[in-house]
Amino acid sequence: MILGTHRAPSDLGSMEPGTHLCALEQGSARLDRVAATFVAQGLAAGDQVLYIASEQEVGELLRVLPGNLDARQAVGTGQLMTSSFGDAYGSSRPEDLATVADGFRAAAGLARKRGFPGLRVAARMDPLADLLGSFDEVVEWERMAGGLQRELEVSSVCLYDAGALVEGQGAALASEHDGLAPDLDVPPIATFLAVDEPWGLRVTGEVDVSNRDLLHRMVQSRAAVVPRLRLDLAGLTFADVGTVARLRSIAAALPDSGYLVLAQVPAVVRRILDATGLGHDRLRLEP
Amino acid sequence: MSPSATHTSMFYGTDRDYAAEAGGFLRDGLERGHRTLVMAPPSRTELLRSELGNDADEVTFVDDSIAYAPQWNAYRVLLDFAAAAPDVRSCVIAEQRFGRRTPAELVDYRRLESAINLVFAEHPVDLLCPYDTALPSDLLDIAVHSHGGMRRGGSVAANPGFQDPLAMLTDLSAVAVPPVGSTTLDCTQHSDVALVRRSVRARGAEIGLDADVVADVVLALTEVLTNALLHGSPPALVHLYDEDGMWVCHVQDGGGPPVDVLSGVVPPAQPADHGYGLWLARQLVSAVDVGSNPTGTHVRLHTRRP
Numbered sequence: 001m002i003l004g005t006h007r008a009p010s011d012l013g014s015m016e017p018g019t020h021l022c023a024l025e026q027g028s029a030r031l032d033r034v035a036a037t038f039v040a041q042g043l044a045a046g047d048q049v050l051y052i053a054s055e056q057e058v059g060e061l062l063r064v065l066p067g068n069l070d071a072r073q074a075v076g077t078g079q080l081m082t083s084s085f086g087d088a089y090g091s092s093r094p095e096d097l098a099t100v101a102d103g104f105r106a107a108a109g110l111a112r113k114r115g116f117p118g119l120r121v122a123a124r125m126d127p128l129a130d131l132l133g134s135f136d137e138v139v140e141w142e143r144m145a146g147g148l149q150r151e152l153e154v155s156s157v158c159l160y161d162a163g164a165l166v167e168g169q170g171a172a173l174a175s176e177h178d179g180l181a182p183d184l185d186v187p188p189i190a191t192f193l194a195v196d197e198p199w200g201l202r203v204t205g206e207v208d209v210s211n212r213d214l215l216h217r218m219v220q221s222r223a224a225v226v227p228r229l230r231l232d233l234a235g236l237t238f239a240d241v242g243t244v245a246r247l248r249s250i251a252a253a254l255p256d257s258g259y260l261v262l263a264q265v266p267a268v269v270r271r272i273l274d275a276t277g278l279g280h281d282r283l284r285l286e287p
Numbered sequence: 288m289s290p291s292a293t294h295t296s297m298f299y300g301t302d303r304d305y306a307a308e309a310g311g312f313l314r315d316g317l318e319r320g321h322r323t324l325v326m327a328p329p330s331r332t333e334l335l336r337s338e339l340g341n342d343a344d345e346v347t348f349v350d351d352s353i354a355y356a357p358q359w360n361a362y363r364v365l366l367d368f369a370a371a372a373p374d375v376r377s378c379v380i381a382e383q384r385f386g387r388r389t390p391a392e393l394v395d396y397r398r399l400e401s402a403i404n405l406v407f408a409e410h411p412v413d414l415l416c417p418y419d420t421a422l423p424s425d426l427l428d429i430a431v432h433s434h435g436g437m438r439r440g441g442s443v444a445a446n447p448g449f450q451d452p453l454a455m456l457t458d459l460s461a462v463a464v465p466p467v468g469s470t471t472l473d474c475t476q477h478s479d480v481a482l483v484r485r486s487v488r489a490r491g492a493e494i495g496l497d498a499d500v501v502a503d504v505v506l507a508l509t510e511v512l513t514n515a516l517l518h519g520s521p522p523a524l525v526h527l528y529d530e531d532g533m534w535v536c537h538v539q540d541g542g543g544p545p546v547d548v549l550s551g552v553v554p555p556a557q558p559a560d561h562g563y564g565l566w567l568a569r570q571l572v573s574a575v576d577v578g579s580n581p582t583g584t585h586v587r588l589h590t591r592r593p
Contacts, residue, residue: 208481275571278563
């Protein structure tokens, strides 16, 4: 973390939306690793993640993403999107930063429309200096991007190859960000992945006070698009009563035509439901 | 008819005594148009059925292996029964089989019999707790001190041995200090709860507990620890140790609002997002101690060792 930054995240999973991170690493391999960590944690937290990178860099990311994230399914549901630098930012210098802002705004809106609680972006930034013409313009861009992302609550990591920077440039870039992205991947205790057919999500791992807000915001984001959803709990190994009670509240607040199906319900959730009687007509257990 | 609850004990030495006294209690209730519930072992239920004859059809019987599994579940059975017809008075017989009891379970049973005087004080219910005179003296002692009335020969007299329930519960909430040699786990962040679960699962398996039992302990501990993190002040500590045949998971936090002696003895009245933790813990482990002093809030979860 950079000293003096006030928005540096303690972990990527529960990072405050709108956090603008950067990575200044020597060489592509290290940048690949930081990108994979950021993308993996964003997907596990249920957010949509956009990776802006070359075809080769995207291929490398898909190769190193942990197996439990099922990168192919994440691409299939659109939870993980990839884009080349040119497609994302254009091939000529943008006349007006406002058009870039509009692009960001549209992407964030689309993420919510597709049932994701938020959008995170990881971008390889090395082509940016060529596009904008000078390093000073890059710094200017980052300042604009930081403010815009806070406003739109889009978190990002800007990935720079430190080998291509001259002295002083790294510090100048870092000061336009909220902190440095970690390259050490501490796997989250649960992952929440979108499922399209049937509409809903798949939960694996353990859900408790440390991460149940992530689950609930994702369930609510999915329910906001289609209020009939299925939670595949086959991989859920623990949940506490606060998690189950909130799922019941979400189901109770759905419209009459809505429902929340709990599928492959593990013993611990049945135990909680039996003991507390926290049932609801719209909270259905699939046998 | 009094609108408030009565809590009465009776002693019996023979089946005939039991049938006459407990059966008479139910018959009196039925004659007055009261609803009747019996939570008892099958042997007692049979005696009551033959004593009451056709009148037994009017009585709701719940086997003690259900009503008292675990013993705090009896409150919920009572609440559910009362809620079905809140304006009609209920006559309830409450008795469970007493097998081997550890000291911690006995203390919790004393709490159950004491707290019922407060929890159901405003409910229109007459509770009768039959005690076999062959029971050990520590159980008979509970009969003498926790019941406002004593039934004998068909009539109820005030019980001179009755002790103030609030004072008794306060006495029973004294804080125990973790013994030397306990394992202590530090839990300051929300993410530490998962690490504590991992340690406790490993320890539970190591001492030979069934996987189901370990799962219940882990859930109960998660609830209590979550309360400590959300409502107490840091750090939250988990001490693990053995005591009197029990495996104890002892959660200590830096202190918070004073703990009500009745907290968590009944579930939230309406479905809610919060407020289940301590109550759920009581449904999952053999006995739960709750107390606070200047060293913080302490909750001890007791599990029988194999």
